[in-house]
Amino acid sequence: MECFILTGASHGIGEAIGKKLISANHHLICVSRKKNEALISLARSEKQGIVDYFEFDLNQVTEIDNLMRNIFENLSSRISALYLINNAAIHFNQAIEVTEPDSIARLMNINLVAPMMLTSSFIKYSKPLNIEKRILNVSSGSSFNLTPGGSCYSTSKSGLETFTKSIGMEQSDVKIMSVRPGMVNTEMHADTLNKKDLKSPEYAADRILTFLFERFEHGKNVKAW
Numbered sequence: 001m002e003c004f005i006l007t008g009a010s011h012g013i014g015e016a017i018g019k020k021l022i023s024a025n026h027h028l029i030c031v032s033r034k035k036n037e038a039l040i041s042l043a044r045s046e047k048q049g050i051v052d053y054f055e056f057d058l059n060q061v062t063e064i065d066n067l068m069r070n071i072f073e074n075l076s077s078r079i080s081a082l083y084l085i086n087n088a089a090i091h092f093n094q095a096i097e098v099t100e101p102d103s104i105a106r107l108m109n110i111n112l113v114a115p116m117m118l119t120s121s122f123i124k125y126s127k128p129l130n131i132e133k134r135i136l137n138v139s140s141g142s143s144f145n146l147t148p149g150g151s152c153y154s155t156s157k158s159g160l161e162t163f164t165k166s167i168g169m170e171q172s173d174v175k176i177m178s179v180r181p182g183m184v185n186t187e188m189h190a191d192t193l194n195k196k197d198l199k200s201p202e203y204a205a206d207r208i209l210t211f212l213f214e215r216f217e218h219g220k221n222v223k224a225w
């Protein structure tokens, strides 16, 4: 059985990735604040694999290690590969001087500190498992395409990419990479008027999973399309 820990599975790209990962020999472990009942029902109706859901706020960064310990204690004993997909993120467009301190801290926690903590716990708790172990971080072209108002989001994503490269140098047991989707039609782009420029979440999920399974490059940050 292959096991996937997926953050941000309640909607958008994460939900599309979750749907594509439902399969007979997959154990899918989802993390987001709100449970995705549709995803759970889909797995039940198709009698495919196992889906576990953890309703968890990734802003609670000091609780992440407990969450991961709990996840690892309940892993199936017959795992052939283990994956962590750090997909959850938030976005806002605002000049830094009018952004509340809490909002700055929250964005950096969810988009950057949480993936760092999840990575740390993943490497620590998976050490005894002599299987393929991969981490895929969902980044963004905003890591280097900067816009006024986008400082927090861009800083979080460029931090995520620097973290990916650093862990790529540090680790050989667990493999890590990040992938940058282009613009996708999700709640993050609810205000975008020209929807025809946006790809569907399903398209983004296909591209991301292609990198996870077939085009994985340890320590690299790449465009998804």
Ligand SMILES: NC(=O)c1ccc[n+]([C@@H]2O[C@H](COP(=O)([O-])OP(=O)(O)OC[C@H]3O[C@@H](n4cnc5c(N)ncnc54)[C@H](OP(=O)(O)O)[C@@H]3O)[C@@H](O)[C@H]2O)c1
Residues within 6 Å of the ligand: 007, 008, 009, 010, 011, 012, 013, 014, 015, 031, 032, 033, 034, 035, 056, 057, 058, 059, 086, 087, 088, 089, 090, 110, 138, 139, 140, 141, 180, 181, 182, 183, 184, 185, 186, 187, 188, 189
């Ligand atoms: N959409 C785009 O055009 C685009 C482009 C480039 C990169 N990306 C990246 O792609 C990824 C997915 O984006 P998306 O467009 O699918 O976003 P989305 O539709 O807004 O979904 C975000 C997901 O993150 C979860 N999340 C947000 N805050 C959370 C928290 N505090 N704790 C736990 N989970 C939380 C949400 O779940 P809950 O609300 O239930 O917690 C949701 O499942 C992100 O990393 C984003 O930066 C998106």
